[in-house]
Amino acid sequence: MKGPELDAGRVFHALGDPTxxxxxxxxxxxxxxxxxxxxxxxxxxxxxxxHLQVLEESGLVRTEKAGRVRTCxxxxxxxxxxxxxxxxxxxxxxxxxxxxxxxxxxxxxG
Amino acid sequence: MKGPELDAGRVFHALGDPTxxxxxxxxxxxxxxxxxxxxxxxxxxxxxxxHLQVLEESGLVRTEKAGRVRTCxxxxxxxxxxxxxxxxxxxxxxxxxxxxxxxxxxxxxG
Numbered sequence: 001m002k003g004p005e006l007d008a009g010r011v012f013h014a015l016g017d018p019t020x021x022x023x024x025x026x027x028x029x030x031x032x033x034x035x036x037x038x039x040x041x042x043x044x045x046x047x048x049x050x051h052l053q054v055l056e057e058s059g060l061v062r063t064e065k066a067g068r069v070r071t072c073x074x075x076x077x078x079x080x081x082x083x084x085x086x087x088x089x090x091x092x093x094x095x096x097x098x099x100x101x102x103x104x105x106x107x108x109x110g
Numbered sequence: 111m112k113g114p115e116l117d118a119g120r121v122f123h124a125l126g127d128p129t130x131x132x133x134x135x136x137x138x139x140x141x142x143x144x145x146x147x148x149x150x151x152x153x154x155x156x157x158x159x160x161h162l163q164v165l166e167e168s169g170l171v172r173t174e175k176a177g178r179v180r181t182c183x184x185x186x187x188x189x190x191x192x193x194x195x196x197x198x199x200x201x202x203x204x205x206x207x208x209x210x211x212x213x214x215x216x217x218x219x220g
Binding site: 012013015016024027028029074076089090093 | 118119122123125126128131134137138139184185186189192193196199200202203204205
């Protein structure tokens with residue numbers, strides 16, 4: 001989990017991968033060990049480890065070592081970032097565009 | 111914009127790309143023409159067109175042709191899909207895990 005530098009882009013990138021989404025889906029049922037994640041996904045522990053690192057860096061998953069077992073569960077940080085990202089853009093995507101052409105780029109300030 | 115087959119995976123993939131996120135950011139200010147999008151991003155019209163196609167297929171952007179100008183604006187479909195995806199997983203990512211080890215995979219039903 002990263003702090004200040006965590007941005008929505010990192011979270012979207014993490015969730016753009018189907019295997020990482022499958023990991024998140026399984027962890028939304030309950031926490032799992034790394035090997036518990038690897039088995040049904042039919043991928044190696046190494047591959048799971050790499051995906052978990054991306055998920056941890058994007059604040060979606062946290063892992064904890066208890067004895068010899070590393071336990072993975074969802075982390076709220078990345079989900080909150082997504083939620084905020086959507087909330088900030090809600091006025092824009094809910095906007096009713098009755099007169100679309102009026103809003104078009106005339107002289108472009110950008 | 112796609113209907114029934116639109117899933118969150120497609121939307122995450124679309125937003126995993128920094129240029130496509132930049133397009134969405136600009137469209138959350140107001141609608142733009144294709145060339146109005148291309149200029150500040152310093153990419154070709156062809157590249158913008160390809161990104162727009164991905165964004166349209168993921169229900170995030172819609173384009174309309176008025177005369178000779180193609181106008182791009184945000185489409186609520188993809189955003190709603192993301193919102194629903196987050197909402198469905200909220201109980202999981204908000205769960206307080208006081209006794210994480212109790213929830214771990216014992217016999218794995220998966």
